[in-house]
Amino acid sequence: MPTLPSLLPNWIGGQQTLAASNESFDKLKPHDGTSYCRVTRSGQPEIDAAVAAARAAQVAWADTPAVKRGEILHEIVLRMKAATDEIARVVADETGKSFKDAKGETGGAIQLGLFYASEGQRLYGRTTTSGTPYKYAMTVRQPIGVAGLIIAANTPIANVAWKVFPALICGNAVVLKAAEDTPATSWLFAKLAHEAGLPAGVLNVVQGLGSEAGAALVAHPQVGVVSFTGSTAVGKLIHQQVGARLARLSLELGGKNALVVCDDADLDRAVTWSLLSAFSNAGQRCAAGSRFIIFESVYDRFKELLLKRTAQLKVGPADTDDLGPVINERQLNNMVRSVSQAVEGGGCLLSGGGRLNDEAHAKGFYMSPTLLEGIDPQAEISCRELFGPVAILYKVRDFDEALALTNNSPYGLTACIHTKNFHRATRFCEKVQTGVAVVNAGTFGSEPHMPFGGTKLSGNGSREPGTEALNIYSELKDIYLNIDPAQL
Ligand code: NAD
Numbered sequence: 001m002p003t004l005p006s007l008l009p010n011w012i013g014g015q016q017t018l019a020a021s022n023e024s025f026d027k028l029k030p031h032d033g034t035s036y037c038r039v040t041r042s043g044q045p046e047i048d049a050a051v052a053a054a055r056a057a058q059v060a061w062a063d064t065p066a067v068k069r070g071e072i073l074h075e076i077v078l079r080m081k082a083a084t085d086e087i088a089r090v091v092a093d094e095t096g097k098s099f100k101d102a103k104g105e106t107g108g109a110i111q112l113g114l115f116y117a118s119e120g121q122r123l124y125g126r127t128t129t130s131g132t133p134y135k136y137a138m139t140v141r142q143p144i145g146v147a148g149l150i151i152a153a154n155t156p157i158a159n160v161a162w163k164v165f166p167a168l169i170c171g172n173a174v175v176l177k178a179a180e181d182t183p184a185t186s187w188l189f190a191k192l193a194h195e196a197g198l199p200a201g202v203l204n205v206v207q208g209l210g211s212e213a214g215a216a217l218v219a220h221p222q223v224g225v226v227s228f229t230g231s232t233a234v235g236k237l238i239h240q241q242v243g244a245r246l247a248r249l250s251l252e253l254g255g256k257n258a259l260v261v262c263d264d265a266d267l268d269r270a271v272t273w274s275l276l277s278a279f280s281n282a283g284q285r286c287a288a289g290s291r292f293i294i295f296e297s298v299y300d301r302f303k304e305l306l307l308k309r310t311a312q313l314k315v316g317p318a319d320t321d322d323l324g325p326v327i328n329e330r331q332l333n334n335m336v337r338s339v340s341q342a343v344e345g346g347g348c349l350l351s352g353g354g355r356l357n358d359e360a361h362a363k364g365f366y367m368s369p370t371l372l373e374g375i376d377p378q379a380e381i382s383c384r385e386l387f388g389p390v391a392i393l394y395k396v397r398d399f400d401e402a403l404a405l406t407n408n409s410p411y412g413l414t415a416c417i418h419t420k421n422f423h424r425a426t427r428f429c430e431k432v433q434t435g436v437a438v439v440n441a442g443t444f445g446s447e448p449h450m451p452f453g454g455t456k457l458s459g460n461g462s463r464e465p466g467t468e469a470l471n472i473y474s475e476l477k478d479i480y481l482n483i484d485p486a487q488l
Pocket of ligand 1: 208
């Protein structure tokens with residue numbers, strides 16, 4: 001078991017510090033509702049101090065050759081590898097997910113770190129021809145300065161890695177506002193980075209609430225790039241604030257992702273992927289599948305199989321369980337309310353629908369895996385992300401109707417189709433209005449070297465991770481070299 005401070009501090013300028021106000025908040029364990037630790041409640045003074053520390057450290061960090069920066073990031077990756085179990089234990093305790101899932105997530109974060117560590121050798125610009133004689137034209141990547149990073153709690157170590165590694169390899173210094181529901185993962189990552197030799201002040205972690213520390217970071221005039229993963233509602237607010245000062249902004253927001261089951265799909269596999277899409281990580285994925293769009297000719301068979309397998313799901317925090325609790329009681333209550341409003345509005349509850357109140361679950365924040373049908377595609381619950389284990393079944397006549405319904409959403413993050421028909425699969429990928437399209441698998445799943453992101457209310461067009469994230473965290477500079485100054 002990792003030893004955590006009982007009052008979790010910030011990391012500012014290489015030091016662990018507490019908020020000047022001396023205030024703190026409680027972080028609860030989602031699987032039993034007991035206190036995990038207290039967390040220092042930072043605000044404007046701590047954000048000011050973290051940004052100042054980052055600005056001071058960034059100059060030397062930017063002057064460190066990118067290859068060397070990559071070597072230091074690689075050292076962090078090695079520390080993460082050595083501490084895999086420790087990180088996974090913290091992730092599991094903070095989120096309520098199983099240790100096995102937390103370990104898988106930690107492995108993903110390590111892969112991501114490895115990818116960006118190597119990018120130190122590949123921070124390519126472009127050299128090209130010039131329209132003028134005796135001239136070379138080229139581009140180079142330069143850091144922006146201070147990166148303000150704000151993350152959600154659903155996959156905490158992956159979310160940290162997803163933003164911190166690309167920001168650092170580009171030569172920025174970072175102020176990371178930890179998610180208030182997973183403060184210890186960010187704290188532990190900063191500790192490992194510190195031990196790995198990352199210079200003090202290059203990575204600062206500030207603990208606190210979104211409306212306090214988060215808002216102060218977003219508004220800080222010396223934060224040149226803000227990268228945010230979270231809800232669309234908060235993303236819109238941040239867009240206004242960051243846009244007003246024309247700073248760089250990446251928004252990775254919510255989704256209401258569709259999984260289409262065609263009449264020629266392998267129904268057993270489609271059910272397996274539907275269950276994973278809707279319920280793994282307790283449905284707390286931006287890429288979770290929450291709309292199942294099924295051809296009418298296979299609707300009843302698919303529904304029967306899905307209900308049978310949903311009834312077999314095991315809910316709890318153990319490695320043998322299929323899904324754990326949701327992150328906090330507020331989220332749980334919001335979901336329960338939305339489902340009961342949908343049922344009052346005429347929707348049919350097929351499974352679950354409420355909090356699990358039996359002895360094994362009552363103290364934790366457990367939502368029963370929930371399936372609904374008979375809901376209007378325009379109803380509130382069809383159009384708003386719930387971020388939990390809740391999915392709705394819709395019946396459609398054919399491919400065209402399935403595609404239209406998939407696209408009939410305010411969000412555009414991911415979509416998946418199950419079919420054996422090549423033309424349907426390729427047409428779906430071409431016409432679906434999402435940033436990610438998948439054939440014969442789940443609505444979720446991204447790789448470190450691939451760009452992830454969405455259209456419409458799912459983002460602002462930015463893509464992370466992959467080499468595409470380098471465009472968020474670096475500025476391109478055009479350089480022209482006159483190779484013969486004697487020539488005019
Ligand atoms: P949230 O928007 O409430 O909070 C996310 C983060 O923003 C937290 O760290 C919070 O402290 C901070 N925050 C809140 N208000 C803020 C403000 N006014 N200014 C600055 N920061 C503020 O979201 P959540 O409920 O914690 O997370 C779930 C959401 O995240 C879902 O919508 C999910 O789809 C989304 N998400 C998106 C991706 C993606 O890559 N697209 C990945 C994971 C999660």
